[in-house]
Amino acid sequence: MTRRVGGYAATLLLIAGATLAGLMIAPRWGNEPVALLYIPPVLVAAITCGLWPALAVAVASTLTYNFYFTEPYGTFIINSPADVVTVAVLFLVAVVTSRLAASLREQSRRADENAARNATIAGLARRLLSCAGEQDIADVAVRELARLFGGHAVLLTGREVPRIVAAGSAGIVLSPSDLAAAALTLESGEASGRGVDRVHLADWQFHPVASDHAVLAAIGLAREDGVPPVPEDKRQLLGNLLDQIALALERARLEGEAREVAALRERDRLRSVLLTSIGEDVKPRLNAIAAAARALRRAEGGDKGLAATVAAETAHLDRYIDGLVDLSPGATQEPLSIGFLLIDFHRRTVRRDGEEVHLTPKEYAVLAELAKHMGRVLTHRHLLRSVWGPAQQDNIDYLRVAVRALRQKLERDPARPELIINEPAVGYRLVAP
Structure with missing residues (x-):
């Protein structure tokens, strides 16, 4: 309001100044150049106050020019057609000038508002990014x-x-x-x-x-x-700020979910490593205990009841560990399809061309160990230690007998095996035919 009042006062002073200047130059150069002196007040009004005040100043300038510089002087009556044209042209020029200046002022104001709004949005976004x-x-x-x-x-x-x-x-x-x-x-x-x-x-x-x-x-x-x-004129600004807040909250939520997923993945990896370690380190020792219990039961003079108890509890522990390994995040719960062979680790069954194949516990243990490390060569000692226990890791004949039986039951042509491939002097690996 202060700026607008100041603009009105400035335009009135400019109109008065233009009139005084016109009165001084009109006797020497005539009235025509005087009309140009009334354009600056219109521009000042348009820039400082807007369109409608500028139009009012255009009317005031035209009337002032008519009053002082057209015959008969001191009245608003115009006798000369040339003066009528001059006043009309002055008014039209003042109107057009006021509209152009007001349009430029409005564009400048909107540009300033947009710049201020963008600066506010950018400032909030910058602060939110640091959260x-x-x-x-x-x-x-x-x-x-x-x-x-x-x-x-x-x-x-x-x-x-x-x-x-x-x-x-x-x-x-x-x-x-x-x-x-x-x-x-x-x-x-x-x-x-x-x-x-x-x-x-x-x-x-x-x-x-x-x-x-x-x-x-x-x-x-x-x-x-x-x-x-x-206020109504700040609704758009508020909407932009709320969008920035929503983006920041969504980003924080997604980052939190990503951290939780990473933590779960790391925990599952550790569980998998731990359970795999149990399967690889504890099961061979349980197999050794079970073998020792069987040896005690066959030995003369031993406590048969104690040996039977040890063997039964060892079998229970072996089943518990198998269950833990099967439930580990890295364990295969879905049946494994290898060509015409289907191995179901969960049910401990094997199917060849859709028909179930009966395997002894040792034969299934050898096949399961090879399947869990599909495509990798497992050494004789690894297979013997995992299936028969550390005490039998040098008895390769046990393993050869089990592999021969597996080939007889699973291979299409046991003489030319396609599933269980022998690596001479190293071990065996399971491949898809």
Whole structure:
């Protein structure tokens, strides 16, 4: 308002100055050059006050020129057709000039507003990028919104029972009508509260913070004087700021989920390593204990009952460990298909061309160990230690007998094996035919 009043005063002074200058130069050069002196007041009015004040100044300049510089002087009557044309041209030039200047002023004002809005959005985005988590984002968001809109700000989450996550100032308590408006915004994704068509009784105005998939939170704004906190000309700015807050919250949520997935993956990897270690380190020792128990039962003078108890408990432990290894994250739970062969580790069954093949426990253990390391060469000692135990790791004949039986039961042509391939002097590997 001060700038507008100053603009009016400046234009009146310019009109007066143009009139005085015209009165001095008219006796020497005539009245025609005087008309140009009235264009600067129109430009000043358009730049400082806008279009309509500039049009008013254009009318005032035209009338002033008519009053002082057209015959009969001192009246608004025009006798000469040439003077009529001069006054009309002056008025048209003043109008066109005022419109152009006012248009330039409006464009400059919009450019300044856009620059200020972009600077505000960029500033908020920069502050949000430095936040480590959702709570930090909420604190920064409400603090900046309270500063920008000159009031109080809160951020709420929870559809059924909204709760305040962050507040721009301490001691903020929402009334039941405010909480109802917040719940409505969180549920519908539309603004509600004071100054909005929905929930008039609320003292706060709530706006949704939404991503493409859901409403993440609600921002509440209020002023001490009870005026609606968001003027109409700042609605677009608020929408841009809420989009930045939504992006920051979504980013924080995705980063949190990524950290949780990485932690779960690392935990599963450790479990898999641990259970594999149990299978590779404990099972051979259990096999050795079971072999020792069988030897005690065959030996003369030994305690047969004690040896039987040891063998039974060892078998129980062996089954428990097999179950743990099968439940490990890295274990294969789905049946393994190898050409015409199907191995179901969970049910401990083997099918050849759809028909179940009966295998002895040792034969199945050798096949399962080869299948778990598909394509890799397993040494004789590895297979013997895993299936028969460390005490039998040098008895290669045991392994050869089991492999020969597997080929007889599984290969199409046992004389030309396609599944279990022998690596001379090293071991065996299982391949797809």
